[in-house]
Amino acid sequence: xxxxxxxxxxxxxxxxxxxxxxxxxxxxxxVDRCIAPIVQALNDAGIxxxxxxxxxxxxxxxxILQDGRVLIIERRGMMGKLEENLKETEYA
Numbered sequence: 602x603x604x605x606x607x608x609x610x611x612x613x614x615x616x617x618x619x620x621x622x623x624x625x626x627x628x629x630x631x632v633d634r635c636i637a638p639i640v641q642a643l644n645d646a647g648i649x650x651x652x653x654x655x656x657x658x659x660x661x662x663x664x665i666l667q668d669g670r671v672l673i674i675e676r677r678g679m680m681g682k683l684e685e686n687l688k689e690t691e692y693a
Contacts, residue, residue: 603635614649
């Protein structure tokens with residue numbers, strides 16, 4: 602995960618209902634560098650995003666899709682700890 606403020610500019614979609622012009626359009630917005638390739642790939646594939654944050658190593662990240670779904674980007678350290686706790690519980 603990248604640090605706060607480590608961003609690159611991507612062209613992202615603004616749906617008509619959220620657009621000041623009332624029309625679907627593309628605008629340049631800052632996106633966290635470490636998840637920018639995923640955001641770009643989703644938008645290129647027509648799976649439009651409406652917001653995102655990588656979590657900056659403190660929280661899980663997320664990519665919000667315009668259809669209301671949310672993709673969660675889990676921190677690897679948290680997942681490893683969860684798996685470790687599950688193993689201890691299974692054999693206790």
